[in-house]
Amino acid sequence: QVQLVESGGDLVQAGGSLRLSCAASGNIFSINLMGWYRQTPGKQREYVAGITRGGSTNYADSVKGRFTISRDSAKNTVFLQMNSLKPEDTAVYYCNAALVTTASIWGQGTQVSVSS
Secondary structure: OEEEEEEOOOEEEOOOOEEEEEEEEEOHHHEEEEEEEEEOOOOOOEEEEEEEOOOOEEEOOOOOOOEEEEEEHHHOEEEEEEOOOOHHHOEEEEEEEEEOOOOEEEOOOEEEEEEO
């Protein structure tokens, strides 16, 4: 049993920054990977960034150099630092945990809106 709660979404102007947080609770030892996805109405949910327990990170090409995924292991929290935001970054951002069973757990999502 793993639960994820995202926070930090907001309205920001293009070029601005936001930091999203994803707090995990429950059986955190069952988590293999954590990451961020985003979805805009009418579009498929897309992968943004991921991080392993060892701290290895991976990013979608569209956000490389602008977004940084990190974690605070003591607080069971994963962050997504988003810099140089663009209007096309507007989406609902979802935290995801991939468990050792291959099951996926999703948070409720947090809205990020970037105005031009």
